[in-house]
Amino acid sequence: MAVVKADFGVCQGYANCVMAAPSVYDIDDDGTVVLLKAEISEEERANVEEAVNSCPVSALSIEDE
Amino acid sequence: MTPADRSAAVVIVGASVGGVRTAQALRRESYEGRIVLIGAESELPYDKPPLSKQFLAGQWAAERVGLLTEAAAEQAGIDMRLGSVADHLAVAEHQVVLAGGDRIDYDVVVVATGSLARASPWAAESGVHVLRTIGDSRALADDLAKGGPVLVVGGGFIGAEVAATTRALGHEVTIVDPLEVPVGRVLGVEVGALFTDLHHRNGVTTHFGSGVESVEGRAGDLAVRLTDGETLHAATVVVGIGARPNDGWLASSGLLVEDGVVCDEFCRAVDAPEVFAVGDVARWMHLGHGESCRVEHWTNAVEQASCVAHNIAHPDELRSYRPVEYVWSDQYDWKIQIVGRPTRATRHQLIGDLARPTGPDATKPRAVALYADESGRFTAAAIVNWPKALIASRKMIAAGASFDEAVTALRQVAETPPAPARTPA
Numbered sequence: 082m083a084v085v086k087a088d089f090g091v092c093q094g095y096a097n098c099v100m101a102a103p104s105v106y107d108i109d110d111d112g113t114v115v116l117l118k119a120e121i122s123e124e125e126r127a128n129v130e131e132a133v134n135s136c137p138v139s140a141l142s143i144e145d146e
Numbered sequence: 147m148t149p150a151d152r153s154a155a156v157v158i159v160g161a162s163v164g165g166v167r168t169a170q171a172l173r174r175e176s177y178e179g180r181i182v183l184i185g186a187e188s189e190l191p192y193d194k195p196p197l198s199k200q201f202l203a204g205q206w207a208a209e210r211v212g213l214l215t216e217a218a219a220e221q222a223g224i225d226m227r228l229g230s231v232a233d234h235l236a237v238a239e240h241q242v243v244l245a246g247g248d249r250i251d252y253d254v255v256v257v258a259t260g261s262l263a264r265a266s267p268w269a270a271e272s273g274v275h276v277l278r279t280i281g282d283s284r285a286l287a288d289d290l291a292k293g294g295p296v297l298v299v300g301g302g303f304i305g306a307e308v309a310a311t312t313r314a315l316g317h318e319v320t321i322v323d324p325l326e327v328p329v330g331r332v333l334g335v336e337v338g339a340l341f342t343d344l345h346h347r348n349g350v351t352t353h354f355g356s357g358v359e360s361v362e363g364r365a366g367d368l369a370v371r372l373t374d375g376e377t378l379h380a381a382t383v384v385v386g387i388g389a390r391p392n393d394g395w396l397a398s399s400g401l402l403v404e405d406g407v408v409c410d411e412f413c414r415a416v417d418a419p420e421v422f423a424v425g426d427v428a429r430w431m432h433l434g435h436g437e438s439c440r441v442e443h444w445t446n447a448v449e450q451a452s453c454v455a456h457n458i459a460h461p462d463e464l465r466s467y468r469p470v471e472y473v474w475s476d477q478y479d480w481k482i483q484i485v486g487r488p489t490r491a492t493r494h495q496l497i498g499d500l501a502r503p504t505g506p507d508a509t510k511p512r513a514v515a516l517y518a519d520e521s522g523r524f525t526a527a528a529i530v531n532w533p534k535a536l537i538a539s540r541k542m543i544a545a546g547a548s549f550d551e552a553v554t555a556l557r558q559v560a561e562t563p564p565a566p567a568r569t570p571a
Contacts, residue, residue, distance in 0.1 A: 093481070094481070094533045094536070095474060095483070096483075096537050099540075100541075100544070103541075107537075108533045108534075108537055110533065110534060111533070112481070112533040130174060131452065134167065134171070134174075134448065135448050135449065137195065137445070
């Protein structure tokens with residue numbers, strides 16, 4: 082099962098993840114990423130990989146558990 | 147000269163973010179052939195945005211700006227060849243020829259050589275810097291450490307970031323630009339003037355509307371004579387007057403090169419479909435804009451790398467590349483993001499206030515400037531310190547919203563009280 086993680090202290094609120102995978106990521110009023118879910122489906126994986134890849138500060142990751 | 151390497155490969159020339167991300171994305175796309183990544187610098191690949199900010203300020207070490215370690219390259223099966231300068235491209239032979247004479251065969255080559263800082267037109271003995279590479283950033287930091295006033299030539303985003311960083315380090319800072327409102331070039335004069343005010347509020351002197359005539363002296367003791375006759379003194383001068391595509395090495399290739407490698411909508415060179423280009427050096431046909439574009443932004447390099455990798459790995463299902471532009475800049479206590487192409491706008495509207503704190507906790511100013519083209523479409527936005535406005539703007543521009551819809555939606559965002567803090571689901 083794939084689980085999404087975020088380093089909230091590193092996030093700068095660039096929002097590339099929200100554009101790549103809006104069902105998984107949002108940004109709060111302070112400009113920090115919000116994980117809308119913990120586990121992702123296989124269908125969501127490509128978009129989440131795009132989000133992880135497009136984060137300018139490498140704050141995001143996927144872990145297979 | 148060594149014999150040519152005969153096994154087939156994708157060869158990527160350039161090991162900055164566009165090249166590294168193309169290599170990594172090829173593996174994600176299940177490309178199983180050889181990947182050779184050629185980098186001119188002997189440094190491990192590194193990321194450039196922090197070089198004018200956290201790295202220059204000494205807050206981040208070199209490891210933190212790294213893009214690809216030896217171990218990660220080996221694990222991904224990327225044959226990384228650093229300190230290798232590509233001399234020219236032999237298109238008919240399908241070979242990249244290195245400066246030492248070595249030839250590397252390719253099935254597909256990706257040109258990812260980025261851009262170069264425009265050199266200072268003013269020669270002094272020492273103490274005049276440009277900022278593009280990690281070496282540039284280190285050399286500048288060394289001079290800054292000796293103290294003294296800093297003069298920045300160029301009031302664009304690199305210049306403004308250097309001014310903000312050096313000001314925070316305690317230097318006396320002056321910015322010179324021949325335009326009365328430098329940021330007005332991108333965002334219009336009204337919004338651009340707010341960026342000038344930001345420098346003043348942070349104790350930086352601006353000398354806008356006059357150019358530089360000459361720079362003389364040496365590090366620690368430089369005299370900068372302006373076109374209006376005034377002479378300013380500085381210990382260190384930083385010249386941030388733009389970049390040009392690093393495409394000179396392709397002059398003999400026969401490829402069409404016009405301010406970048408000219409590519410089709412799939413990012414393939416128009417005269418050689420086995421040659422792709424990515425990042426600052428690529429000039430491709432953007433079908434959404436109906437014209438060829440070249441973009442010097444980090445997010446563009448990353449998104450274009452994904453598209454190019456897909457098109458190499460899946461030549462039977464080519465994707466056209468038509469992104470919405472996105473760039474950010476951090477200056478003083480402003481986090482600035484620009485979406486789309488405000489330079490092409492015919493009108494704009496500012497929502498929020500950049501002169502005083504207006505955010506949810508009233509510690510920082512926040513605003514969004516919305517831009518429209520002449521057909522009334524919402525085409526661009528500039529956002530300061532306002533994450534919700536950033537997301538709404540990016541989504542609406544991508545969806546092709548009208549300017550009127552955008553103004554209404556962003557006013558609603560402005561009136562919505564902040565949500566209570568959420569925790570991960």
